Amino acid sequence: MLHIKNITYRVAGRTLLEETSLHIPVGHKIGLIGRNGTGKSTLLKLITGEIHPEGGSIRLQNGAKLGVLPQEAPSGPESLLETVLDADIERKNLLNEAETAEDPQRIAEIYTRLADINSHTAESRAAKILTGLGFDFEAQQRPCSSYSGGWRTRVALAATLFAEPDLLLLDEPSNYLDLEATLWLENFLRNYPRTLVMVSHDRNLLNNVIETIVHLDQLKLVKYNGNYDFFEKTRAEKLALDAAMAKKQDTQRKHLQSFVDRFRAKASKARQAQSRVKMLEKMKPIASAMEEYSVNFSFPSPAPLSSPIVTMENCEVGYEATKPILKRLNLRLDMEDRIALLGPNGNGKSTFAKLLAGKLRAETGQFAKSGKLKIGFFGQHTLDDLHPEDTAYQHLVERMGNGREAVVRSKLGQFGFSKDKSDVAVKKLSGGEKARLIFCLLSIDAPHLLILDEPTNHLDVDAREALIQGLNEFEGAVILISHDPHLVALVADSLWLVSGGTVTTYDGDIDDYKKQVIDQARNGGSGNSPSAVSEEKQPNSGKARGNSKEARKARAEARALLAPKKKAVQKLEKQIQSLQQEIEKLEIKLADPTTYEKGADYQASVSTEIGRLKAEQEQTEENWLIALEELEELENS
Known part of the structure; x- marks a missing residue:
């Protein structure tokens, strides 16, 4: 259905895809995943021809019909049902031609083709799709212009699905849907009889619809034959293997470098040393097992408050x-x-x-x-x-009342913002980065x-x-x-x-x-x-509801037990860090020549204080280990 061969694409000097290839057979359902900003939506634009690669080629099967959500949602006076029906261009053109055709043979051809494409069921199929996406019969008769942007996006999705393209491209189709419409869409796509390429971060959609995951990673398209859970498991195993191989390679590299450093100057070993230099040059580094960044959502503990709130x-x-x-x-x-x-x-x-x-x-x-x-x-x-013109750092400074830079950047770091990224104007951040900034801002007040x-x-x-x-x-x-x-x-x-x-x-x-x-x-x-x-409609649901209530209660009780343990661990971690900082300050002072000008008694007092702090740190670390073990036991119980 689709052949992507050695394509390269750059935007604003940044490479998104580099000499990467992908083959998608007819009828396959592909989930395209990757971190925000890696180029997933860009790849869809390359497939549609909206933009063109710098190198390589993209070829669609001859005669294949391509379907993609339009950039602008419909907003005219036509009803929702009419808008969706008009998405089948062939049917629309045939019906228009049938009104003016005079040649009996051509009229026969038109109606034969209309029968072949099931034109007589078109209205019921369109209505069924609109219903699944949340529009009842009355809503389907209203003009598109009477709906807000989010609802009109649903209409655009309904029209795209109704057209039944040979290759359906969807970019985050569930973003404007509620849970009910998302569940309907999941069922529809699972039974879609043609080829699907879907960008999504919805784990359920990826698990229940997709047969093959394509991961956009490090400028390449990497295929995994399975759903998202299979990808995640396989990816984790690959990262673990890469980590082990990287560690082994690092040990080998150090051994070779050590030999070179020791024997390069000796005539008897010079040739062997030079040989090892070449080995080092040929040793290709293994891709790091670490992800580009780690994201945390760290919400501080609120002050105690009596219930109900x-x-x-x-x-x-x-x-x-x-x-x-x-x-x-x-x-x-x-x-x-x-x-x-x-x-x-x-x-x-x-x-x-x-x-x-x-x-x-x-x-x-x-x-x-x-x-x-x-x-x-x-x-x-x-x-x-x-x-839009302010940076993430400026947003936090304003919200925190001009807090110290180290504190502000530490807070941003908790939500995945590096120093470089926190100094970028908000208008240049991705949607995911903006969302993380909002979470960071709302966490400030605990x-x-x-x-x-x-x-x-x-x-x-x-x-x-x-x-x-x-x-x-x-x-x-x-x-x-x-x-x-x-x-x-x-x-x-x-x-x-x-x-x-x-x-x-x-x-x-x-x-x-x-x-x-x-x-x-x-x-x-x-x-x-x-x-x-309803227990009358679901006679066996009582036990299930009881079990779910017990499970919810158990989770709430578990959080109540975990909370003081987590606080204790965090408190001890802060104490260890504080003690280490005090020790480092005193060790710097002890190394300062001016300290020795103050006499032996002063030197001894500084040394004694360092010893006392180290003993306290050792005891605190032991208490921290005990608290950590207790916390892990509770989490695993």
Whole structure:
């Protein structure tokens, strides 16, 4: 289907692809992955011909139809259904020609071809795709211009899928979808009968749809025959092998260099030394097993706060000049809560998040929150709040009140910003880097509650895993809105369903909810949110719900046990570091010639203090090892 041969591409003097090749057979489903900024989207543009490589060639199978999301979403007066139907250009042209054709033979040819491409089922197929992406029958009749950008992007996706291209190119297709639409898309792509190349950081999509992973790494396209889990396992094994080989090579290199250094000047060994110099020159370095950068999401421990931190009694919330979006809100939020909000977009999840964040006020009822509550809010448009001309460093200096440079850069480093990257203007950062900067900024005040609305849209897979780890180590409360089931499953202990104009607890886990969404889609559901799990409809679900509740409770209890141990380990680590700094200062002082001018007693006192600090450091290190072992036992239990 697609042949990429020895292509090279550079932009602004930076090489993204260098003499790399790839062959994609007909009917294969390829997942294109790699860190943010490595050139995945650029590769798709090269395939479509939007840009051209400096060297090499890209060849598509003769006559193959290429499908890619348009850069501009549709916004005209046509209805959603009409817009999607128009995406099948051949059908549209045949129908137009049929209205004016006069030659009986040509008319027969037109209708034969229309029958061959199943034109009679086109409207039902288009409607089914729109339904799966969250548009019910009434919504499908409305003009595209009446929808916001995110919803129109869904229409563009529906049109691309409906056209059924021979090679379908998708770049992060789930970014503008909710969980329900993402699950539908996963099922659709899994059954797509043609060739697919998809850029995605969604682990579930990559595992459940993709047959082959292509990793864009170190300017090359590296193929792994399997889904993402297989890639991750194989990649880890390769990195471990590379690390072992690099270590072995380093030992060999040192041995050869040692011989050269010792015997190069001796006539009897000169030839042998020269031979080893040549061996060193020919020894190609093994690619480092270390990744280019490591990302952490380090959220500080908030100050203690009594629960509940938020309570709602019969609250209503909405926007001016509209009816309330959500009613009958009777909920409470505690410090240890980890809650994911479920329900299709448009049902009020973001509205509820803004209510909790204080960006909207309850119109009626009693809404109360702790006076000392600090909230960190990550919204879908938070990235737009950054100052494009300022650097990450300048953003933090402003937020931290002109803090010391070392402290500011240390904070940025916790979120994966090197010194060079932290001095780059925000407008030149990737979406993932901007997202990490937002997380860095909101962590400064040590919030008690993190409200995260689609936090992973711009993060690569490694950054998503780092976010999961950071949230699981965070000691405050979390409200999460996400289309990523992997993130929800590993972070949330409770699920709340936003449906029917209110918010209620959902007595099931994310797998129960996914099953309901898929079943509803199979049964021709209209895109409305599934209801809470019903014991009458699912007689065996009681035990599963009980197990999931116990699991959530166990995870919460585990965090409660781990928190003091983690604090103890961190405190001891700081003590060790502080003691080492004091020792180094005194050792510098002892080496200073002016110290000896102050007499033997002063020298002795400095030496004694160094000895005392070293003894204290040794004892602290022993205590740290004991605390670390206890923490590891708890984590593994």
